Amino acid sequence: MFRPCFVLPRHSIHCVLHPPLPPCINRDSRDSSRGDRVRSASCLSVAQSLSGGSEPGGRKKMDAEQESRWAAAQAIGVGEDLVPAALRHLEFLAAVDRRRWLYEGPLLHRAIRRYKACWLPLLAKHNEAAVADEPLVVPLDCEWIWHCHRLNPTRYIKDCKRLYGRMLDSKNVRSSIHAKSKDQSEKVWTELYPGEPFELEYTSPSDDSVYVDDGTAGGISYDLISAVKRQSTFVYQVGTPNMHDRRFLEDALARYKGFLYLIKMNQEKGMNLFRVPTYDVDLMWHTHQLNSVAYCNDMLCLLGKVLEHDDTDDDRAEGKKLDTGFSGTTEQFENSFGVRYWKAGAMYRGSLPSPVTSIPQIFSTSEDDSVSGADKAEKHLTILETTVVELHLQIVDIKNLPSSIPEKSVYVWFTKTKPDAFIRDGGRLDISTKTGKSIGAGFQCEPTGDLILTVMIDQAYFGASSSSKKPEPLGKVSISVEELTQHDSKLSFERWFELKTCGAYAGSPPVSLRVAASCTVPRQAPHVLGMVNVKPCSLKACLLPHSIKDQNMSSWTRFVYDCGTELIRLQIREHKAKSGMALTRELVGVTKSSKQPLQLAEFTENKWSFNNSNSSITLDLKPSKDGCINELKYDNKLIKLYKGRRLAYELKCCSQHTDDTAAVTAVKFSAEHPYGKAVALVDTESEFISVDEDWFLLPWIAISFLFLNSIGKDGAKLIEGAMAQKAETVEPDTTVVSQTVKGGAAGATAGSAQCGACGTAGCGDMVMASDKAGHASYGSSVTASDKVADSKCGGCGSGCGGGCGVSVVTMSYKNGHASCGIVAGGENGHVESAGCGSGCGGSCGGNMVIESSKEGNTESGGCGSGCGGGGCGSMAIEGSKAGIAKSSGCGSGCGGGCSGMVVEGSKNGHAKSGGCGSGCGGGCGGMLIEHSKTSCTKSSGCGSGCGGGCGSMVMEGSKTGFAKSGGCGSGCGGGCGSGCGGGCGAMVIEGSKIGFAKSGGCGSGCGGGCGGMVMEGSKMRHAKSGGCGSGCGAGCGGGCGGMVMEGSKMSHAKSGGCGSGCGAGCGGGCGGMVMEGSKMSHAKSGGCGSGCGGMLNTAS
Incomplete structure (x- = not known):
C-alpha cells in the first residue's frame, strides 16, 4: 500500500x-x-x-x-x-x-x-x-x-x-x-x-x-x-x-x-x-x-x-x-x-489553501511552550514516532540486454525490503528510453530498508512460442533508502547499477540499469489513529432490546495505529455524587502502563472541562463569524476548531465538498502562525484522527471522542457521523469483546486530495505521475505501470457524503484510468468501485485491495439510495492468482458497516458477501476466508429492517470448503428471537477436505438464508436450492437461494428465486451465485425485484 x-x-x-x-x-x-x-x-x-x-x-x-x-x-x-x-x-x-x-x-x-x-x-x-x-x-x-x-x-x-x-x-x-x-x-x-x-x-x-x-x-x-x-x-x-x-x-x-x-x-x-x-x-x-x-x-x-x-x-x-x-x-x-529535471520536493504543490481568517491573531510573545495540560496522562502514552520521506523513482535506461530479449518486453518491478506504514507492496515502472516517455513513481515511505528493483521479462512479447505467460525475472539490484536520506547524502542520485542476474540468464554478461531517485528531507509523519468501538456483551444482555443495551452497557473506544498497536482507550462514566442524587460524568482513559483509569475531563455547567488547563468543549457548538465552533486557550497559543477540512487538510478537487460536515479541523494560532496552521483533523465518517504535533495528541484524542459520543442540547451528537455499533458476539456465561475498525486510518493524511469522476471528497483519489500531466495526492496505493490498468470510479449520486472508494494511484504516462478502490501490484488488474446512490453517507464500498494478483477482477458493493455510510462492503483480496470477489451491495436505507470480508491466501478464491436489504441496521454478514486453496463463500443477506449482527461466519484451513451463513428475514432485530433468529445458520467449516454444508433452517417467516446449498466435487450433478416462499417481502435481504458450485465437469445449477413480493430495494445478494472451474457450466441466478442493490454472476 x-x-x-x-x-x-x-x-x-x-x-x-x-x-x-x-x-x-x-x-x-x-x-x-x-x-x-x-x-x-x-x-x-x-x-x-x-x-x-x-x-x-x-x-x-x-x-x-x-x-x-x-x-x-x-x-x-x-x-x-x-x-x-x-x-x-x-x-x-x-x-x-x-x-x-x-x-x-x-x-x-x-x-x-x-x-x-x-x-x-x-x-x-x-x-x-x-x-x-x-x-x-x-x-x-x-x-x-x-x-x-x-x-x-x-x-x-x-x-x-x-x-x-x-x-x-x-x-x-x-x-x-x-x-x-x-x-x-x-x-x-x-x-x-x-x-x-x-x-x-x-x-x-x-x-x-x-x-x-x-x-x-x-x-x-x-x-x-x-x-x-x-x-x-x-x-x-x-x-x-x-x-x-x-x-x-x-x-x-x-x-x-x-x-x-x-x-x-x-x-x-x-x-x-x-x-x-x-x-x-x-x-x-x-x-x-x-x-x-x-x-x-x-x-x-x-x-x-x-x-x-x-x-x-x-x-x-x-x-x-x-x-x-x-x-x-x-x-x-x-x-x-543526463540527469533528471524532476525532483522530489521541487515541484508544484498545488493551489494555495483557502485561509480560515484574514485577521491575524496578535500574541505578546513569540514563545510557544506547547504544553497540553494533561501531563499525568501523557506520561503513560507510548507514542509511535514515524518518519516519512517523499521519494521520486525513475528507471532511465537499461544496457547489455541479451540479444534474445526484445527491449520492449522488459520492465522493472520495485518493492521494499522493509514494508512500512506507507508502502506494503510495490509497483511496475517502465524504462523511459524504451518507451520514449519520462515516467516516474512518486510515493511516500519510511527512510529505512532497501528498494529492490527486479527486471522482468513480459512473455507476451514472445508470442505463441512462449511456454508461459508469467513474467520471468532477469535480475535484480538493491538500493539503500537509508543511504539516500542520511545526513551526508545529497538527497538524490542518478547512476548505473549492475544487476545480479538469475534463472536462465545467470551466466549472461552483466546487465546494467540506470536509476534516478530523489527524496525530500525526512520529517515526522502525522499520527494517524483509527477509532475502534468495543462493547462487552453477555448472552443475557444480547437478548435485551437495543435501547436498553445502549443505556446500560458501558463501552470503550480504542485509539489504534495502523499497525494495530493501541495507544489509549476512552470511556465516559456516569455515577452518583456522594452527597445525593446528582449525577456526575467524567471522561477517563486507560493505557497499558496506567494501573487505573486517568481522568481527562469532567462535565460541569453544560461543558466538558479538561484537566490541568483552561480549555473546554461546550455542548452548544455555534459557529462564530469566521466559522469557528470552539476555542481552546493555551499559553501563547490558541486552538480554534472549524467544521470541515481546512488549510493543509483541504480537499482541492472541486467546490462541491468544501464544507465537509463530517470532519473537524484544529487550527493553531501563535506568533509564528498568526493566520493559523492546521495541526489535527477528525473524520467522523471514516472514524480516524490525524495529529501533526505531539503535544496536541492526547487533547485531540479526548476532543474527538467527545465529538463522537457527547449529546448536545438538541439531543443530537455534537458532530454527526458517530460510529455505528458493530455486531456483538454471543458467548454463554462469559463476557467477550466484539470490535471493528472502519476504513480511514490507513489512508489518512494531511495532504490535499483529488477526487475522481464523481467529484466527491475522498472518492477515487488518483495520481498520475508522468512527464505530461502530474496530479498527486496522498492515498493508499500505487500502480506504477501503464500497461494494462483499467479502473473505473463508481459514480456517486447526488448528495454523496464523500469518502466513497478509497484511492487508486496510477503512475502511468497517459491512458491510465483509475479511481475508486485500491490497486496494488496487479499486472492485469480491473477494478470497479461501487456506485453510491443518491444520499449515500459516504465511505461506502470502496475499501478494497487487490494485491499481487496476476489477473484480479474486483467490484466493491454498490450502496443503495439513502445508505447511511461508512464501511459497507469493505473487502480485501490478497495473494490470489486469480481472484474474483464482490462485496455486498447495500439496499436503500442500509445503516452501513455491512459485509466486511477478507479473502486471503487463496489460489482460486471466489467470495461474495451478503447484501443487506432496505433499512438494514448495519454490521451484517461479517466474513473471513483464510488460507483456503479453493474457497467459495457467501455471507448472510439481511432482510428489510434487519437490526444487524446476523450471519457472521468464519472459514479457515479448508482445502475445499463451502459455507453459507444464515440470512435473516425482514424485521430481524439482530437478536435470537422467535420467527427468525438473528445469526440463523451461523456456521464454521474448518479443515475439511470436501465439505458440504447447509445453514440451519429458520422458523416460519424467515426472510433469508432459506434453501442454502452447496455442491462440490461431483462429476454429474444437478442441484437446486430451496426457494423462499411467497411473502418474501420488499427489500428481500439477499441470501435467498444462494448457491456455490465448484469443480464439476458437467454441472447445471439454478439458484432459488425469491418468491412473489421480493420487492424494490432488494439488498443485492438475492440469487447470488459463483461457478468456477467447470468445463461446461450453466448457471442462472435468482431474479430480484426492481431496485436490487447489486449482483454478481461470474463464470470463469
Missing part, C-alpha cells in the same frame, strides 16, 4: 532574453513590453542533436558529452553565495507571510506609497554617501515592495535609471528581520519623514498621511500591486522543510547553473525558447536577482544581455504555453546533462 506524495510539474515563470545592454550601472535598458519578447517553441533541433546513439559506444560518448556540459554549467560564475542568501530570503518570505495585510488591501497601497516616496529616495542618498555609520535598515513593508520590484530586473533597472540616473544597489543595506540594531536608521527616517512611522503595522492607519514626493512616486511604471499578488503565492510553494536544507539548496544551485547553461546554449543556436524552472531552481533565480548589481553583471558576462524573469503566465492547462515550455525544458535538461 502506498501513500503517494505530491509530485506535480509546471511553474508560472519563464525566462526571456533581451537584446544586449550597455553596462547596466549607467545605461538604459530596452523596453520589455515588446510583442515579440516570448515565443513558444519546442526544442526539436537541440533534442535531436542530443539524442545519442543506442550502441554502447555511442552511449559512452554521449555520457562524456553530458558530463562535459554539466562541468561547463557548474563553472558559470555567480557574484554572490546563493545558498546562505537563499536561507535569508526564505526567512524574509516567512516574515512577510506573517503579515498578510501586505498582500492586499489599504495597507498594501500605503506600503507602495512609502516605498516610492520614502524608501527609494533614502536608498539613493545612501548609495551616494552613507547616511548612517552602520548598514541602513529597510522597513519590512518597504522591503517587500522593493523585493517584488527587483524580481523584474529589466523594469527595476529602467525605473531606477529614469528616476536616479543609475540602478540602486542593495549593498550595505540590511533587512529589518536580520538587523542587530535599527536605531540609526530609525533616526534618519524620522528626520527625513517626520510623522511617518518607521515600521508599518497591522494597526497602522491606511490614510494618505505619508510624505509624498509626486515626482518620485510618478516615475515608476511597473504594476507593483500585480507583482505582489504573484509573489504572495510563491511564498507557499517554497515554504517547505526541503527548501531550508543546505543539501537541497546546494543541489538547487547546481541545477540553477544548468538552467542558465541551457539559456546560453539556446542563445548561441539562435533559438528563443520558453524555459520553465522548477521551484528549487526558481528560488535560486529569485535570490540571485535580489542582488541587482551582481545579477546584472553576471548575466552580461554570461549572455551579454539581461535575462528577464517573467512570472505573468500561470495557465497550467495541458497544451498551453507553460505546459509545453516545461516539457521542452525537461527534455532539453535531461538530454543535455
Whole structure:
C-alpha cells in the first residue's frame, strides 16, 4: 500500500532574453513590453542533436558529452553565495507571510506609497554617501515592495535609471528581520519623514498621511500591486522543510547553473525558447536577482544581455504555453546533462489553501511552550514516532540486454525490503528510453530498508512460442533508502547499477540499469489513529432490546495505529455524587502502563472541562463569524476548531465538498502562525484522527471522542457521523469483546486530495505521475505501470457524503484510468468501485485491495439510495492468482458497516458477501476466508429492517470448503428471537477436505438464508436450492437461494428465486451465485425485484 506524495510539474515563470545592454550601472535598458519578447517553441533541433546513439559506444560518448556540459554549467560564475542568501530570503518570505495585510488591501497601497516616496529616495542618498555609520535598515513593508520590484530586473533597472540616473544597489543595506540594531536608521527616517512611522503595522492607519514626493512616486511604471499578488503565492510553494536544507539548496544551485547553461546554449543556436524552472531552481533565480548589481553583471558576462524573469503566465492547462515550455525544458535538461529535471520536493504543490481568517491573531510573545495540560496522562502514552520521506523513482535506461530479449518486453518491478506504514507492496515502472516517455513513481515511505528493483521479462512479447505467460525475472539490484536520506547524502542520485542476474540468464554478461531517485528531507509523519468501538456483551444482555443495551452497557473506544498497536482507550462514566442524587460524568482513559483509569475531563455547567488547563468543549457548538465552533486557550497559543477540512487538510478537487460536515479541523494560532496552521483533523465518517504535533495528541484524542459520543442540547451528537455499533458476539456465561475498525486510518493524511469522476471528497483519489500531466495526492496505493490498468470510479449520486472508494494511484504516462478502490501490484488488474446512490453517507464500498494478483477482477458493493455510510462492503483480496470477489451491495436505507470480508491466501478464491436489504441496521454478514486453496463463500443477506449482527461466519484451513451463513428475514432485530433468529445458520467449516454444508433452517417467516446449498466435487450433478416462499417481502435481504458450485465437469445449477413480493430495494445478494472451474457450466441466478442493490454472476 502506498501513500503517494505530491509530485506535480509546471511553474508560472519563464525566462526571456533581451537584446544586449550597455553596462547596466549607467545605461538604459530596452523596453520589455515588446510583442515579440516570448515565443513558444519546442526544442526539436537541440533534442535531436542530443539524442545519442543506442550502441554502447555511442552511449559512452554521449555520457562524456553530458558530463562535459554539466562541468561547463557548474563553472558559470555567480557574484554572490546563493545558498546562505537563499536561507535569508526564505526567512524574509516567512516574515512577510506573517503579515498578510501586505498582500492586499489599504495597507498594501500605503506600503507602495512609502516605498516610492520614502524608501527609494533614502536608498539613493545612501548609495551616494552613507547616511548612517552602520548598514541602513529597510522597513519590512518597504522591503517587500522593493523585493517584488527587483524580481523584474529589466523594469527595476529602467525605473531606477529614469528616476536616479543609475540602478540602486542593495549593498550595505540590511533587512529589518536580520538587523542587530535599527536605531540609526530609525533616526534618519524620522528626520527625513517626520510623522511617518518607521515600521508599518497591522494597526497602522491606511490614510494618505505619508510624505509624498509626486515626482518620485510618478516615475515608476511597473504594476507593483500585480507583482505582489504573484509573489504572495510563491511564498507557499517554497515554504517547505526541503527548501531550508543546505543539501537541497546546494543541489538547487547546481541545477540553477544548468538552467542558465541551457539559456546560453539556446542563445548561441539562435533559438528563443520558453524555459520553465522548477521551484528549487526558481528560488535560486529569485535570490540571485535580489542582488541587482551582481545579477546584472553576471548575466552580461554570461549572455551579454539581461535575462528577464517573467512570472505573468500561470495557465497550467495541458497544451498551453507553460505546459509545453516545461516539457521542452525537461527534455532539453535531461538530454543535455543526463540527469533528471524532476525532483522530489521541487515541484508544484498545488493551489494555495483557502485561509480560515484574514485577521491575524496578535500574541505578546513569540514563545510557544506547547504544553497540553494533561501531563499525568501523557506520561503513560507510548507514542509511535514515524518518519516519512517523499521519494521520486525513475528507471532511465537499461544496457547489455541479451540479444534474445526484445527491449520492449522488459520492465522493472520495485518493492521494499522493509514494508512500512506507507508502502506494503510495490509497483511496475517502465524504462523511459524504451518507451520514449519520462515516467516516474512518486510515493511516500519510511527512510529505512532497501528498494529492490527486479527486471522482468513480459512473455507476451514472445508470442505463441512462449511456454508461459508469467513474467520471468532477469535480475535484480538493491538500493539503500537509508543511504539516500542520511545526513551526508545529497538527497538524490542518478547512476548505473549492475544487476545480479538469475534463472536462465545467470551466466549472461552483466546487465546494467540506470536509476534516478530523489527524496525530500525526512520529517515526522502525522499520527494517524483509527477509532475502534468495543462493547462487552453477555448472552443475557444480547437478548435485551437495543435501547436498553445502549443505556446500560458501558463501552470503550480504542485509539489504534495502523499497525494495530493501541495507544489509549476512552470511556465516559456516569455515577452518583456522594452527597445525593446528582449525577456526575467524567471522561477517563486507560493505557497499558496506567494501573487505573486517568481522568481527562469532567462535565460541569453544560461543558466538558479538561484537566490541568483552561480549555473546554461546550455542548452548544455555534459557529462564530469566521466559522469557528470552539476555542481552546493555551499559553501563547490558541486552538480554534472549524467544521470541515481546512488549510493543509483541504480537499482541492472541486467546490462541491468544501464544507465537509463530517470532519473537524484544529487550527493553531501563535506568533509564528498568526493566520493559523492546521495541526489535527477528525473524520467522523471514516472514524480516524490525524495529529501533526505531539503535544496536541492526547487533547485531540479526548476532543474527538467527545465529538463522537457527547449529546448536545438538541439531543443530537455534537458532530454527526458517530460510529455505528458493530455486531456483538454471543458467548454463554462469559463476557467477550466484539470490535471493528472502519476504513480511514490507513489512508489518512494531511495532504490535499483529488477526487475522481464523481467529484466527491475522498472518492477515487488518483495520481498520475508522468512527464505530461502530474496530479498527486496522498492515498493508499500505487500502480506504477501503464500497461494494462483499467479502473473505473463508481459514480456517486447526488448528495454523496464523500469518502466513497478509497484511492487508486496510477503512475502511468497517459491512458491510465483509475479511481475508486485500491490497486496494488496487479499486472492485469480491473477494478470497479461501487456506485453510491443518491444520499449515500459516504465511505461506502470502496475499501478494497487487490494485491499481487496476476489477473484480479474486483467490484466493491454498490450502496443503495439513502445508505447511511461508512464501511459497507469493505473487502480485501490478497495473494490470489486469480481472484474474483464482490462485496455486498447495500439496499436503500442500509445503516452501513455491512459485509466486511477478507479473502486471503487463496489460489482460486471466489467470495461474495451478503447484501443487506432496505433499512438494514448495519454490521451484517461479517466474513473471513483464510488460507483456503479453493474457497467459495457467501455471507448472510439481511432482510428489510434487519437490526444487524446476523450471519457472521468464519472459514479457515479448508482445502475445499463451502459455507453459507444464515440470512435473516425482514424485521430481524439482530437478536435470537422467535420467527427468525438473528445469526440463523451461523456456521464454521474448518479443515475439511470436501465439505458440504447447509445453514440451519429458520422458523416460519424467515426472510433469508432459506434453501442454502452447496455442491462440490461431483462429476454429474444437478442441484437446486430451496426457494423462499411467497411473502418474501420488499427489500428481500439477499441470501435467498444462494448457491456455490465448484469443480464439476458437467454441472447445471439454478439458484432459488425469491418468491412473489421480493420487492424494490432488494439488498443485492438475492440469487447470488459463483461457478468456477467447470468445463461446461450453466448457471442462472435468482431474479430480484426492481431496485436490487447489486449482483454478481461470474463464470470463469
